[in-house]
Amino acid sequence: CSYTITTQCSTTTLVGVACQSSILPEGSIRLFGGSTSGEGRVEILFNGRWGRICSTLWDITDGEVACRELGFGTDNVSIPTFDSFPGEDNNIQPIWLSELQCSSSPQSLSECFHLEPTGFADCYSVFDSFALLRCGKIV
Numbered sequence: 372c373s374y375t376i377t378t379q380c381s382t383t384t385l386v387g388v389a390c391q392s393s394i395l396p397e398g399s400i401r402l403f404g405g406s407t408s409g410e411g412r413v414e415i416l417f418n419g420r421w422g423r424i425c426s427t428l429w430d431i432t433d434g435e436v437a438c439r440e441l442g443f444g445t446d447n448v449s450i451p452t453f454d455s456f457p458g459e460d461n462n463i464q465p466i467w468l469s470e471l472q473c474s475s476s477p478q479s480l481s482e483c484f485h486l487e488p489t490g491f492a493d494c495y496s497v498f499d500s501f502a503l504l505r506c507g508k509i510v
Contacts, residue, residue: 398481400437402504409443409506410451415480417467423501424480425469425494434504436473437480444507451503466494466501 395416403421405411413429414421435445473483494500 398479400440400480402441402506405505409438409509410504413437413480413502413504414464415467417465420465422465422467423494424471425466425500426502427494428470428472429502432475433471433473433480433483433502434506435475436477436483437504438506440479441506442509444510446507447505448507449505451505469494471502 397416397418399416401414401416401421402409402411403414413424415424416422429450431448431450434448434450438445438448468480468485470486471480471483472485473480477483
């Protein structure tokens with residue numbers, strides 16, 4: 372991380388530097404809130420903010436694409452139910468994608484068809500309104 376040092380500071384001026392080693396591109400995904408690195412709520416980065424993917428039409432094929440994108444195997448991929456998932460619900464988080472329809476060929480969720488443009492998603496589920504996933508082992 373680059374920064375400039377100046378000697379024009381006084382005891383009443385406070386300064387800090389925060390460096391980030393890598394900036395993730397728009398459309399990056401992660402699994403959040405699971406008890407292991409291979410499970411959790413599927414989140415996508417849009418406009419610099421992590422958001423949910425709606426569970427409407429979320430299925431095993433979508434999950435396999437997400438697991439592959441994250442570097443996990445696609446053997447034993449499962450879609451946990453909301454009741455069995457140990458993660459927390461975060462209803463203040465935006466829903467960025469809804470009604471994903473992946474085929475088995477895409478390498479990322481952003482390549483999959485989805486009904487609404489990213490960032491303008493509707494979600495018809497009230498309680499289980501986010502996509503959950505358990506992936507296979509890291510490949």
